[in-house]
Amino acid sequence: MDFYFEKQRKQAESIICDQEHQPLIQYTKSPFEFPSPNYQSYQENxxxxxxxxxxxxxxxQKQLHACAGEIFLSGIPPEIRAEAIAEVAALIGELYILRFKVNFSGDSRGFAYLQYLNPTLMQLAIIRLPALFRQHSLPMIRVRQSRNSSKLLLKKTYRMSPQSVYELLCKLINFDKLVGRELYPGYFEYQIIFKCNEEAVHARRELLRTISKFGRNAVVLWDTSNEGTDVLSDECNANAANRCGASDFNQESFPTSHEKGFADFGKSVNIKTEDSQKIYN
Structure with a gap:
């Protein structure tokens, strides 16, 4: 009899001990965490x-690659991970991509870009995401449509013909179209057009690195002349607000409100990458 009660006591102690070692919160792996069967996770720069x-x-795929339905998120705290943002956003629909900006330590730089597999979900997401972020204790995150530019301006390429500029650009970067405007006889300014903002970002980085090939005075800037207002790109605004000093974008590079819009100039030279044909207007 004593042996029976002793055995019951040990079993009870074992159950209590097991309960004490169980975590209070059961961890559930995020569907976005690496390795994931549904999402690729990687970092570039x-x-x-x-x-x-x-x-x-x-x-x-072409629509999404051209940034259809892209959403801009800002005000993200440094400690918040990309997976946490993706989980909240996925409550509205299936994600195509999240581009989450980080610093050298891997912490958030305060902003990100989001696209759904269904681009038409953008308007619904802009309305509903703020409330969802508040429900997940992230009321500081702001949501709006992305207004990033996919165009660059190349200026002050003195003594270089439009054809020479075009051929050099083809060697350095991938772009969709090149349009040259003659400011005055023999002096051109070039608008470089890309399929999406992400391509423009990588191209700008490469052009900044090799800008001396176009002459010692040459500069490359973001073109926001078609915005109709004095608006900088999303990423430039976020960098300025966060004072993060990121090298990808420079606020001084953008046209200011007193500068002429690109379309104000006269003679143009269109050079398309597809057929290398020059069209003089």
Whole structure:
């Protein structure tokens, strides 16, 4: 009899001991955490990517690649991880990509870009995401449509012909179209057009590194002349607000309100990359 009660006591102590060692909060792995069967996670320079691995029809892929339905998130605290943002955003619909900006320590730089597999969800997300972030104790995160530029300006390429500029650009970067404007006889300014902002970002970085090839006075700037207002890119505004000193964007590089819009100039030279044909207007 004594042996029976002793055995019951040990079993009870074992159960209590096991309960004491169980965590109070059961951890559930995020569907966005690496390794994930549905999302690719990687980092390039100052951007962490969470990208859908699903096979996407080509017409939709072209829309998404051109930044259709892109959303800009700002006010993200430094300690918040990309996976946490993705989990909240996924409550509205299936994500295509999250471009989450980080510093050298891997902490958030305060902003990110988001796209859904269905680009038409953008308007719904802009309305509902602020409330969802508040529900997840992130009321400081702001949500709006991205207004990033996919155009660059190349200026002060003195003594270089439009053809020479075009051929050199082809060697350095990938772009969709080049438009040259003649400011006065023999002096051109060039608008470089890309399929999406992300391509423009990488191209600008490469052009800044090799700008001396276009002459010692040459400069490359963001073109926001078609905005109709004095608006900087999302990333430039976020960098300025966060004072993070990131090298990808420079606020002084953007046209200010007193500068002429690009379309104000006269003679133009269109040079398309597809057929290398020059069209003089």
């Amino acid at each position: 100052g951007t962490k990517y969470l990208k859908c691995l699903k096979v996407i029809p080509e017409p939709l």
